[in-house]
Amino acid sequence: MQKLSVAIITFNEEHNIARCLNSVQEIADEIVVVDSFSTDTTEDICSRYSQVRFIKHPFAGHIEQKNYAKSICSHDLVLSLDADEALSSKLRTSIVAIKTQNEYDGYTCNRLNHYCGQAIKHCGWYPDISLRLWHKDKGNWGGSNPHDIFIMNSHTRTKHLHGDILHYTFESIEEHCTQINYFSTISAESKLKKGKQANWLQILTYPFWRFLRTYIVQLGFLDGAMGFIICKNSAHAVFLKYIKLYKLRRDVQKKK
16 A cells, blocks of 8 residues: 655644644655644644654745645655645545556546535635645645645646545634735735736736626525625626735836
């Protein structure tokens, strides 16, 4: 049977990490937790699990941190999870079967997002297919911070697994709004580094289209009040990303 490493990055995840570790401890041969110097009890909680290797490493970005975690995994088969995620029982069964007979280079699965205690089946949040299980030498994390994606090498084969990653996004609307502000800043800075610009047409129309797409086209209204809040906040996130990019670009031009 092939051995499995589970890679997790953390920072102050005392409210989430035990749920994540509990969901993988029966199938993981090694759990690599790369922590960017948490100040809460994250390390203490991790120390209770015999499979965990807890490593402190400076945070240089989501992509960089996840690639570092991948690089120090001992086994070729790697499962990557965020601390606020956990495996469903069906997905655990699917992964055990892969450990027994691994015929592909990577595996995708659905991610079921939970918002304020409610599973969200629309708003563009499901099935939210994600590539999380792979041979460690067959690809790397890429994309644009904070929206990292795992990119497989050319001529690799992937397969979709049964079961969900359970993603516990936000326990409160306030928490969601705080992360939107944080992530929109990272996204704007990332776009600026790539030479991207924003104009008022984008700032005014992109948020409107995001709400229309998620609430109407992607049936967000079927998720009730939480669906409306998610779609409204998603539109606001787009607005913040582009208005911040506009301001950053203007500030750069003023310095010239």
